[in-house]
Amino acid sequence: MHSQRSHTINSLKGHLQESEFESYNAAASGNAAKNAAFLSRGVMPQGMIMNALYDEIGEGYAVGRRTDPAIATQLNKYLRNAESILNIGAGTGSYEPEKSNLVALEPSTEMIRQRAEGSHPVKQGFAESLPFPNNSFSHAMTVLSLHHWTDRSAAYAEIKRVVTERVVFLTWDPCSAPYWLTEEYFPQVYEIDCSIFPSIEEIKSEFPNLKTKVSQIKFEFGL
Numbered sequence: 596m597h598s599q600r601s602h603t604i605n606s607l608k609g610h611l612q613e614s615e616f617e618s619y620n621a622a623a624s625g626n627a628a629k630n631a632a633f634l635s636r637g638v639m640p641q642g643m644i645m646n647a648l649y650d651e652i653g654e655g656y657a658v659g660r661r662t663d664p665a666i667a668t669q670l671n672k673y674l675r676n677a678e679s680i681l682n683i684g685a686g687t688g689s690y691e692p693e694k695s696n697l698v699a700l701e702p703s704t705e706m707i708r709q710r711a712e713g714s715h716p717v718k719q720g721f722a723e724s725l726p727f728p729n730n731s732f733s734h735a736m737t738v739l740s741l742h743h744w745t746d747r748s749a750a751y752a753e754i755k756r757v758v759t760e761r762v763v764f765l766t767w768d769p770c771s772a773p774y775w776l777t778e779e780y781f782p783q784v785y786e787i788d789c790s791i792f793p794s795i796e797e798i799k800s801e802f803p804n805l806k807t808k809v810s811q812i813k814f815e816f817g818l
């Protein structure tokens with residue numbers, strides 16, 4: 596199908612624990628100044644330098660990438676009524692449910708800089724070393740970020756440490772077939788993606804209660 600691309604929305608339930616969510620409400624109405632304050636307080640993972648890839652390739656990201664309402668509707672179903680949400684690899688803030696108690700986690704200064712006025716508060720850091728205490732969030736979400744994580748085992752362990760109830764992954768299944776664009780025009784993109792995206796089995800092995808939903812995402816070209 597020329598106008599469709601499949602993604603996988605994976606939701607999973609982890610172990611239920613009492614949440615010790617540290618309140619970020621003071622900054623929940625966040626703005627650029629507040630985000631800058633969070634940034635300056637951001638905890639650097641030990642031994643990691645904040646030379647995030649998206650500092651180099653993320654310029655202008657917020658202009659080209661926005662929330663797609665059809666994808667957001669599907670994603671948000673799994674986050675409804677969440678007490679608190681951590682958005683890992685949050686980028687410029689796409690897909691963050693507006694009326695939610697959400698904290699964004701993002702390594703790239705450039706991506707953080709492009710977050711809109713009034714967006715959720717952001718903390719600078721990496722999935723591999725989440726700068727939050729145990730059981731800080733009831734829910735976590737991550738949208739097309741997993742394939743950038745350099746140590747996914749460490750990141751999975753960190754997610755289990757800080758999230759008590761549910762994690763929603765929106766990712767691409769490397770076992771899915773190419774479509775016209777990646778088959779006929781950019782086969783290298785397909786090959787690279789196949790080599791860097793984690794398999795669904797990998798995620799399942801870490802989160803045995805994983806439930807997988809395969810979605811066809813419509814997109815249109817237009818000026």
Ligand SMILES: C[S@@+](CC[C@H](N)C(=O)[O-])C[C@H]1O[C@@H](n2cnc3c(N)ncnc32)[C@H](O)[C@@H]1O
Nearest residue numbers: 649684685686689703721722738739740743744
């Ligand atoms: C394709 S962008 C997606 C951004 C956003 N989630 C969205 O849907 O627009 C991938 C994001 O993952 C972030 N990222 C890369 N490595 C990361 C890591 N180790 N931990 C957390 N986020 C990471 C990048 O900085 C970038 O913002």
